[in-house]
Amino acid sequence: MSPMLEVTGLGHTYQGKDGAHTAISGLSFTVAERELLCVVGPSGCGKSTLLRTISGLIRPTEGSVSLHGTPVDGVPSDLAVVFQDYSRSLFPWLSVQRNVEFPLHDLPKAKRRERADEALAAVGLSAAARKHPWQLSGGMQQRVAIARALAYRPALLLMDEPFASVDAQTRFELEDLLLKVRREQQTTVLLVTHDIDESVYLGDRVLVLSKSPATAVASLEVPLGAEREQIATRASEEFVELRAKVAGLLQSREPVQA
Amino acid sequence: MSPMLEVTGLGHTYQGKDGAHTAISGLSFTVAERELLCVVGPSGCGKSTLLRTISGLIRPTEGSVSLHGTPVDGVPSDLAVVFQDYSRSLFPWLSVQRNVEFPLHDLPKAKRRERADEALAAVGLSAAARKHPWQLSGGMQQRVAIARALAYRPALLLMDEPFASVDAQTRFELEDLLLKVRREQQTTVLLVTHDIDESVYLGDRVLVLSKSPATAVASLEVPLGAEREQIATRASEEFVELRAKVAGLLQSREPVQA
Amino acid sequence: GLLGGDDEGAAPASGAGGLEKTKIKVGTIPVVDVAPLHYAIERGYFKEEGLEVETVVQPNGQAAVAGIMNGSLDITFSTYAATFTAQSQGVADFKIVADGLSAKANHLMVVATPNSPVKKATDLPGKKIAITAKNTFTDLAPMAVMKVQGIDYNEIDWIPMALPDMLGAMTKGDVDAAVVVEPFVTMAMKEAGAVPVLDAASGPTAELPMSGYIAVGGAGKFASSSPNTIAAFQRAMAKAHSESSDRTKMEPMFVKYARLDENTAKLVTISTYSTRLEANRIQRTANLLHEFGAIQAPLDVAPMIVSSPATG
Amino acid sequence: MVPPGLVGVVGLFAVWELASRTDLVPSNYLVPPSVVLPTMVGLLGDAEFLRALIATTLATLIAVVIAVCVAVPAGLLLGSVSAVRRAAMTLVEFLRPIPSVALIPLAAMTFGTGPDTKIILAVYAAVWPILFNTIYALDELDPLHVDTARAFGTSRVGVLGRVALPSAAPFVLTGVRLSTAMALAVVISAELFAGGSLGIGQFIMLAGSGGAYMDQVLAATVLAGLIGYAANAGLERLHRRLFFWTAPKEADR
Amino acid sequence: MSARARTWLTGVTQRWAVFLVAVAAWELATRLAEDVFFPPPTTIVPTMLELWFSSAFGDHMVPGVGRMLLGWALAGVAGVALGILLGRSARAMSYLGPLFNFLRSVPPPLLVPFFVASVGVTNMQLPTIIFGALWPVLLNTVDGARGVDATKVATAEVFRLTPVQWTLGVVLPAALPKVFAGLRLSLSIAVIVMVISELVGSVNGIGYLLVLAQQSYAIPEMWAWIITLGVLGHLFNSLLLIAERRALAWQPRHSLEAQTLATGG
Numbered sequence A, B: 001m002s003p004m005l006e007v008t009g010l011g012h013t014y015q016g017k018d019g020a021h022t023a024i025s026g027l028s029f030t031v032a033e034r035e036l037l038c039v040v041g042p043s044g045c046g047k048s049t050l051l052r053t054i055s056g057l058i059r060p061t062e063g064s065v066s067l068h069g070t071p072v073d074g075v076p077s078d079l080a081v082v083f084q085d086y087s088r089s090l091f092p093w094l095s096v097q098r099n100v101e102f103p104l105h106d107l108p109k110a111k112r113r114e115r116a117d118e119a120l121a122a123v124g125l126s127a128a129a130r131k132h133p134w135q136l137s138g139g140m141q142q143r144v145a146i147a148r149a150l151a152y153r154p155a156l157l158l159m160d161e162p163f164a165s166v167d168a169q170t171r172f173e174l175e176d177l178l179l180k181v182r183r184e185q186q187t188t189v190l191l192v193t194h195d196i197d198e199s200v201y202l203g204d205r206v207l208v209l210s211k212s213p214a215t216a217v218a219s220l221e222v223p224l225g226a227e228r229e230q231i232a233t234r235a236s237e238e239f240v241e242l243r244a245k246v247a248g249l250l251q252s253r254e255p256v257q258a
Numbered sequence C: 001g002l003l004g005g006d007d008e009g010a011a012p013a014s015g016a017g018g019l020e021k022t023k024i025k026v027g028t029i030p031v032v033d034v035a036p037l038h039y040a041i042e043r044g045y046f047k048e049e050g051l052e053v054e055t056v057v058q059p060n061g062q063a064a065v066a067g068i069m070n071g072s073l074d075i076t077f078s079t080y081a082a083t084f085t086a087q088s089q090g091v092a093d094f095k096i097v098a099d100g101l102s103a104k105a106n107h108l109m110v111v112a113t114p115n116s117p118v119k120k121a122t123d124l125p126g127k128k129i130a131i132t133a134k135n136t137f138t139d140l141a142p143m144a145v146m147k148v149q150g151i152d153y154n155e156i157d158w159i160p161m162a163l164p165d166m167l168g169a170m171t172k173g174d175v176d177a178a179v180v181v182e183p184f185v186t187m188a189m190k191e192a193g194a195v196p197v198l199d200a201a202s203g204p205t206a207e208l209p210m211s212g213y214i215a216v217g218g219a220g221k222f223a224s225s226s227p228n229t230i231a232a233f234q235r236a237m238a239k240a241h242s243e244s245s246d247r248t249k250m251e252p253m254f255v256k257y258a259r260l261d262e263n264t265a266k267l268v269t270i271s272t273y274s275t276r277l278e279a280n281r282i283q284r285t286a287n288l289l290h291e292f293g294a295i296q297a298p299l300d301v302a303p304m305i306v307s308s309p310a311t312g
Numbered sequence D: 001m002v003p004p005g006l007v008g009v010v011g012l013f014a015v016w017e018l019a020s021r022t023d024l025v026p027s028n029y030l031v032p033p034s035v036v037l038p039t040m041v042g043l044l045g046d047a048e049f050l051r052a053l054i055a056t057t058l059a060t061l062i063a064v065v066i067a068v069c070v071a072v073p074a075g076l077l078l079g080s081v082s083a084v085r086r087a088a089m090t091l092v093e094f095l096r097p098i099p100s101v102a103l104i105p106l107a108a109m110t111f112g113t114g115p116d117t118k119i120i121l122a123v124y125a126a127v128w129p130i131l132f133n134t135i136y137a138l139d140e141l142d143p144l145h146v147d148t149a150r151a152f153g154t155s156r157v158g159v160l161g162r163v164a165l166p167s168a169a170p171f172v173l174t175g176v177r178l179s180t181a182m183a184l185a186v187v188i189s190a191e192l193f194a195g196g197s198l199g200i201g202q203f204i205m206l207a208g209s210g211g212a213y214m215d216q217v218l219a220a221t222v223l224a225g226l227i228g229y230a231a232n233a234g235l236e237r238l239h240r241r242l243f244f245w246t247a248p249k250e251a252d253r
Numbered sequence E: 001m002s003a004r005a006r007t008w009l010t011g012v013t014q015r016w017a018v019f020l021v022a023v024a025a026w027e028l029a030t031r032l033a034e035d036v037f038f039p040p041p042t043t044i045v046p047t048m049l050e051l052w053f054s055s056a057f058g059d060h061m062v063p064g065v066g067r068m069l070l071g072w073a074l075a076g077v078a079g080v081a082l083g084i085l086l087g088r089s090a091r092a093m094s095y096l097g098p099l100f101n102f103l104r105s106v107p108p109p110l111l112v113p114f115f116v117a118s119v120g121v122t123n124m125q126l127p128t129i130i131f132g133a134l135w136p137v138l139l140n141t142v143d144g145a146r147g148v149d150a151t152k153v154a155t156a157e158v159f160r161l162t163p164v165q166w167t168l169g170v171v172l173p174a175a176l177p178k179v180f181a182g183l184r185l186s187l188s189i190a191v192i193v194m195v196i197s198e199l200v201g202s203v204n205g206i207g208y209l210l211v212l213a214q215q216s217y218a219i220p221e222m223w224a225w226i227i228t229l230g231v232l233g234h235l236f237n238s239l240l241l242i243a244e245r246r247a248l249a250w251q252p253r254h255s256l257e258a259q260t261l262a263t264g265g
């Protein structure tokens, strides 16, 4: 079986008036169908850029991205993204409900509403459905962005630090929600996170990136099985071990970078 | 000595077309001079609203805020805020350097530049000084916002999830930077965070808020002493104990809320 | 309709007395010159000829000429200045179907308010004088008069503006004098105490034909295709013009169609409304235009005249 | 207590009254408001004037509607496809400064002096503010909004209609407000200078022709201003209703 | 040919192709129609060049265009200043908004009596241009000033920016894209109003000559002046665009990365 996603020799250089900046360079990895890959790496290393190239929003300056063996050129269908800058990715002129319904315009109205209600309930925002994004707190806005992506039911879900602005308890719930959705809908997930624990708890594999320009430092299998549970899994020996390993890989760099 | 900051019976209700929403209700606490108070609470409970009322940006609908015994009416001097929505709080028409220099209008040009350089170096962004905010990654933008607040050298520093978008390693460094700055400049800090570990690691005290409308659930002293060290402190018994206590206080609520 | 357009289509070309067209549209300008036309309509002189005349108000000679050229008007009142300029540029083949007004003394005057340095005609050189537009009678006629009086008109700043604005401009001292036409001559004197400086319709320009009714000739155009209609129009106009010397008949027309107030109407000079189209008289106007460069080449007006059956 | 909005307008009328009472200008020329306002009330009961008023208003309205229908799609196209924009802008920049008023004689010659002419001329003047504001609003479009829509598989046309249009709409409406005033000005100018077409401009041309009814001229002028004012007030209300999400949160500050 | 020269050439072609096609089509249409009122461009352009290199340049074009530019600049400054005031101060808006909206709605040709009364009929050109060109800048600036992002407003308040910093450092840059849209609209309106204002009370200017040509039925000359207006408008607009590109260089859309940003093509 060809991998769901194949990234080969990927490189991206931003052109600016005051010189170019290479954000990614020679990055290769694959993601199998139904896999959940967590990506960790230092701030500014190129993780968001990576997600943008995979989603076809920007064209990489080097290398290629293939989905199911066909090179990505333009935005592939059946893909959803939760952007890091969640608050700006919501449409202020639409209510929360309509923001979630936005990508579902192919569905009949009733179906759309049902999906949106369901997704909003899952992230705990049923009560805020009729508000507008700017009437919500940061964490609530982030959850709207997550609900929108889930309601879309994509085959490939790209998430850029999706739980950064929610409290610990909600974070746990959303993590488990993601695992459940993945299991039920067989979604392939690529998740960027800064929380090492989270990457190990969620991932089938953890991809560690180097500092800018991003290259793959390591790709660690997470042998924790399919069933995970917040307290038990995090307490397990393998978890603690892996977590230390990821942290170690991340730390192998000079403290100050830019 | 009168406390630096005194919040008494604070309440805030947002008025909307479709009804009012009470974000805070009957909240009282004090912050002493040079204290570092961490605020934790569920997503959407009213933490950002609290910071807005303290900084005089919005007038609370109930109760009052006093600084050094005088009620806050308008934005007090000598105050800096790192907003949760950091990317929007940067001015896209200014370079990173100028964004940091911008509030320092009273200082001579050379001094301004020096302060900005220093602050940018402290957050590891010296190399990005001449870029524009939108050329930076999310985490880098957040660090610019932090650098701007630090360069201002306020007496009272309000931070709303200031480290949410940076990687674990950078987060540790920034946490230690904050502790150092506080020690050296005797800044009073009020920091909102979702990371329970962080709240205990940084705080002299942790204020736990209830779900919306926010009221104080508990105010926990952190008896870890002034000197903290990432590995040792986090491994200490008191730390683990306190952390569990905060987590317990936060969990005492129904799982789904809005 | 509500938009103010005209939605009746052209009437079928049939009707009494062999008229090619019984319903015609005639362009007018709100000036004293057209009083007899309105008089003729009100008295039913056109009806008697089997003609139904609808008037369409135009702001100036230019617009009126445009109206007959694109066929939205059949006949229009226009100044000879605009007509001859257009004719000399070859924009169309214009025909004069009836004469309008010929200026009597006191009809077209250079006036100045008491605050002006201009007291007499010899003061005019080097001054600012308000006119309605360049290359019209308002500048050409005074120039012709000054020329015979040996006054140097080359040094004058002619400043174009609307007639109603001239009084204000003179009072404010923006201009030193103004060339005005009735009823503004009367108004300027009555309301601002303006004094006459020069009668622009005297000497070489005495009884100068200033305006007339024109149509467009040429294949398929109104002037060529409707000789009987034009003849009927001419008869009715001649009848009205012949009664024009009776003030009491004209004054109500001034009030109603040139929007004079009643007191002014009682005082205005009533010029000559000629009943006949005489080529040699009208030729004077063309010559004046040519002499002062408003048209480049001499223009022979005889071929433009549609002589009325009554006169020849 | 006078509503603050009236203070400015009342002040304006006071200055006008004063100017015409002093001898700066003959008061029969700049008639004072104390004379004009009663005339204005009188005009509103005059059937002939009301027909002119309706004709002008309707022509303006039609022109604005046509301008919106032309300029908004054109603006979306020019604002989103840079090749089209580059190609078209030279011609646009060339045409824009050509005054409608200069075209009145030509237009009257070509299209006649009916309402079509004034509507065509008004459309010509009114498309530019809407077109430009649409283009500039698209330039300010948040790229992340576009990325979000695209990532969810929205087509280019979909992005235009569902993201670009709503986010540009408030500024486009400002363009419409500008256009309305311009269309009104051009319609009235065409009535004034092209003739043959019923409307306020023609009414003013007639009233002014004998120099005797300056009060009517000024009363009609004020009423023309009031038409524009009313249209603007309506559009502003629409703005507040539709685009409440852009309103500055003054209440919180 | 170097890559730079090639991109430059493509740019020029893209910019002028449609224009040239339009001119060619016009030439063809006018030649076929043979209407005296619509002479072909090949007749107009030589007339135009002749006029430009006659005394009309110094006597009419320079003073008229000078007035126009001055009027536009003053309108721009006043529009931005008032726009920022009205956009940021609800109180100023409540007092002055209705007055401005009323003034804006009065068709400029009808204001002649007022201009005659206040500045005189021979001096009314400059005030008329300012009056006509003010509104697009004013309205667009109000829009831009109002639209400053709430977080940026809060940031400015927290750091207690000076009023100068606040207006020139925050509100103005935030409103600048919209201000430029207004300035560009104003520019062409200034050209138009320049012509209108020269219809009465003026002794020089392009509008003066244009009307004279119109009244004399000098059709090619009239067209020559109309085209001159187009040329002038295009010229000044190009200069303004250069200024705009500089002033808005910080906008992400000017980065090479984001060439077709708006709909991501």
Ligand SMILES: Nc1ncnc2c1ncn2[C@@H]1O[C@H](COP(=O)(O)OP(=O)(O)OP(=O)(O)O)[C@@H](O)[C@H]1O
Binding pocket: A014, A015, A016, A021, A022, A023, A041, A042, A043, A044, A045, A046, A047, A048, A049, A050, A084, A212, A258, B134, B135, B136, B137, B138, B139, B140, B165, B166, B167, E257
């Ligand atoms: N539009 C742009 N123009 C120029 N440089 C850019 C642009 N966007 C990003 N960069 C640069 O590319 C690098 C990678 O950015 P990216 O956003 O991919 O980082 P990241 O890994 O997502 O970081 P973070 O964890 O802080 O979000 C950064 O150094 C940034 O400065």
Ligand SMILES: Nc1ncnc2c1ncn2[C@@H]1O[C@H](COP(=O)(O)OP(=O)(O)OP(=O)(O)O)[C@@H](O)[C@H]1O
Binding pocket: A134, A135, A136, A137, A138, A139, A140, A165, A166, A167, B014, B015, B016, B021, B022, B023, B041, B042, B043, B044, B045, B046, B047, B048, B049, B050, B084, B212, B258
């Ligand atoms: N402008 C507003 N209008 C109406 N309601 C608002 C507004 N801003 C915030 N709220 C409501 O007030 C409540 C508290 O918001 P706030 O931003 O203070 O939460 P928070 O504690 O900062 O949450 P988070 O951790 O998610 O950032 C939320 O329920 C939110 O919906």
Ligand SMILES: [Mg+2]
Binding pocket: A047, A048, A049, A084, A160, B137, B138, B139
């Ligand atoms: Mg990122």
Ligand SMILES: [Mg+2]
Binding pocket: A137, A138, A139, B047, B048, B049, B084, B160
């Ligand atoms: Mg918050």
